Amino acid sequence: xxxxxxxxxxxxxxxxxDRAAAALRARLRDAGTLLINLMSxxxxxxxxxxKATLDALGGESGELGESGESGxxxxxxxxxxxxxxxxxYAVQRHGARAVQLHTGxxxxxxxxxxxxxxxxxxxxxxxxxxxxxxxxxxCPAEFDxxxxxxVMILSAPEGHDKPLKYPLMFEVSDVVIVSKMDVAQYFDFxxxxxxxxxxxxxxxxxxxxxxxxxxxxxxQWVEWLRAEVAAWQQ
Amino acid sequence: xxxxxxxxxxxxxxxxxDRAAAALRARLRDAGTLLINLMSxxxxxxxxxxKATLDALGGESGELGESGESGxxxxxxxxxxxxxxxxxYAVQRHGARAVQLHTGxxxxxxxxxxxxxxxxxxxxxxxxxxxxxxxxxxCPAEFDxxxxxxVMILSAPEGHDKPLKYPLMFEVSDVVIVSKMDVAQYFDFxxxxxxxxxxxxxxxxxxxxxxxxxxxxxxQWVEWLRAEVAAWQQ
Numbered sequence: 504x505x506x507x508x509x510x511x512x513x514x515x516x517x518x519x520x521d522r523a524a525a526a527l528r529a530r531l532r533d534a535g536t537l538l539i540n541l542m543s544x545x546x547x548x549x550x551x552x553x554k555a556t557l558d559a560l561g562g563e564s565g566e567l568g569e570s571g572e573s574g575x576x577x578x579x580x581x582x583x584x585x586x587x588x589x590x591x592y593a594v595q596r597h598g599a600r601a602v603q604l605h606t607g608x609x610x611x612x613x614x615x616x617x618x619x620x621x622x623x624x625x626x627x628x629x630x631x632x633x634x635x636x637x638x639x640x641x642c643p644a645e646f647d648x649x650x651x652x653x654v655m656i657l658s659a660p661e662g663h664d665k666p667l668k669y670p671l672m673f674e675v676s677d678v679v680i681v682s683k684m685d686v687a688q689y690f691d692f693x694x695x696x697x698x699x700x701x702x703x704x705x706x707x708x709x710x711x712x713x714x715x716x717x718x719x720x721x722x723q724w725v726e727w728l729r730a731e732v733a734a735w736q737q
Numbered sequence: 738x739x740x741x742x743x744x745x746x747x748x749x750x751x752x753x754x755d756r757a758a759a760a761l762r763a764r765l766r767d768a769g770t771l772l773i774n775l776m777s778x779x780x781x782x783x784x785x786x787x788k789a790t791l792d793a794l795g796g797e798s799g800e801l802g803e804s805g806e807s808g809x810x811x812x813x814x815x816x817x818x819x820x821x822x823x824x825x826y827a828v829q830r831h832g833a834r835a836v837q838l839h840t841g842x843x844x845x846x847x848x849x850x851x852x853x854x855x856x857x858x859x860x861x862x863x864x865x866x867x868x869x870x871x872x873x874x875x876c877p878a879e880f881d882x883x884x885x886x887x888v889m890i891l892s893a894p895e896g897h898d899k900p901l902k903y904p905l906m907f908e909v910s911d912v913v914i915v916s917k918m919d920v921a922q923y924f925d926f927x928x929x930x931x932x933x934x935x936x937x938x939x940x941x942x943x944x945x946x947x948x949x950x951x952x953x954x955x956x957q958w959v960e961w962l963r964a965e966v967a968a969w970q971q
Contacts, residue, residue, distance in 0.1 A: 544779045544780060544872070545874050545899055545903060546778060546894060546896045547895075584902055585875060589898065589902075608879070610873070610876050637875065638903070639873055639875055639876075641819060641842075642844050642876070657780075658780070658894065660892065660917065665779055667820065667823060668820060670819070670820050671819070689920045689923055
């Protein structure tokens with residue numbers, strides 16, 4: 504009797520997604536739009552960081568980077584959420600072109616959903632687009648969205664042991680932002696231990712402790728963004 | 738031409754899981770073991786709460802509830818994690834019988850995984866077993882593990898808007914524990930707003946603000962657990 508063919512659906516889904524993501528990334532390179540996939544747990548401060556980042560970048564809706572005014576970049580944001588659209592309104596008020604993506608219960612964005620979102624947003628004239636991914640440290644790490652760079656946020660209250668528990672997220676991230684540093688002192692949180700735990704998983708990630716509330720550490724992050732946009736547009 | 742049959746894999750998976758969960762729940766009822774599914778974001782303080790709960794319950798590994806000493810309940814814990822086993826050792830030191838479940842990248846536990854874990858743990862003589870589910874506010878809400886009660890933890894630093902963004906988790910939970918109340922004052926967090934947001938999704942959930950660190954609010958939680966065990970064992 505012939506053997507039953509076993510289909511690994513999960514791997515197949517991921518392989519198809521990887522192809523779609525690579526094609527999307529190539530198109531974004533041609534368009535000169537840097538797409539950043541911002542991932543974190545629920546409540547780590549993604550939206551607060553985005554608002555502070557928009558203010559620091561001096562980006563305004565529709566204002567193009569080539570206008571050169573105060574080095575302003577034209578920025579778009581795709582807010583992915585299982586439900587609600589409070590965040591899209593919030594970032595729009597800080598000068599970004601914004602759309603809200605409802606994932607319909609899905610715990611992550613894939614390349615197809617991202618592409619659909621970019622079509623709705625319209626990338627013409629945008630230097631930089633952030634995906635605010637669904638708050639989740641597991642599934643979003645597995646799915647390439649087509650973004651050029653992956654940035655994760657870990658808030659200090661979540662604890663320095665998280666790289667041990669959610670290793671893939673830390674492995675795939677180019678930057679690990681450590682948010683809410685202004686309140687780190689009230690928690691059993693050690694930046695040194697976090698750095699050690701991140702390094703064990705990912706020797707190359709940049710680690711950026713900051714507070715979007717006080718502004719501490721924001722320059723390093725904003726400079727990194729400007730440099731990445733410049734490199735992407737060359 | 739006949740129509741192609743469309744199979745909704747997701748619903749099928751959930752229906753099969755629901756059947757397995759109901760059968761497991763019936764067996765746990767016969768055994769007199771109350772299974773609690775503890776869910777939250779990463780870093781919300783699940784393990785810290787569990788350790789404080791074990792201390793408050795006065796449970797010791799292998800000590801049976803019927804021994805009656807200081808009202809101690811015999812407690813087991815299944816620690817579900819994508820990786821690492823630091824938490825299983827931690828709760829064992831606080832008197833629980835513990836096993837670590839590695840989900841192999843999966844973002845939630847289903848009834849079959851839970852059943853396998855209970856087999857490894859051994860429920861004989863246990864009054865109460867906690868599942869410390871994978872840190873995730875989305876997928877675990879969809880999967881019935883066979884637990885008698887669902888308890889979610891939201892830490893104050895995560896913010897009072899979370900019921901708007903992760904509605905299903907709040908809808909399915911019997912208890913919403915609000916953890917880290919000792920540091921709530923350092924955040925833009927309103928317990929009243931949280932209660933309003935929870936109530937809009939789930940009028941029946943018990944909301945229990947507490948701090949496992951200071952002990953504030955722990956009695957209400959421990960009393961609820963004792964009452965639920967007593968009711969389950971009748």
